[in-house]
Amino acid sequence: MNEICELGVQVSIDDFGTGYSSFSYLRDLPVHTLKIDRSFIRDIPANQRDSALVQGMIQMAHQLSLNVVVEGIETLEQYEFMRQHGADYLQGFYFARPAPLTW
Secondary structure, eight states: OHHHHHTTOOEEEEEETSTTOOHHHHHHSOEEEEEEOGGGTTTTTTOHHHHHHHHHHHHHHHHTTOEEEEEOOOSHHHHHHHHHTTOSEEESTTTOOOOOOOO
16 A cells, blocks of 8 residues: 555545444555545534534544545535534535536
8 A cells, every 4th residue: 555655646535434444544554535424414513423523533634634525515504514623625415416427
């Protein structure tokens, strides 16, 4: 993985906080970006637990010099929450619907 990164490839962890994503990946792999799963975003800002978890993920990622991508932004409230808490990149239906693949 380090050799691939030396070629200029950047590594992202997708769906962080779910499934097999692990804190050990952050420690052991040459990761550049952390992508927070939309399952944590759905009920923000109303759900205090999800809000606290996402704030913590963003702060932790920044302490590790990682970029943060948050997926699943669908409302103005979610957008403002992520902006206020320093997410680097946002994606979701709030901005645009997925585009069809064209060749």
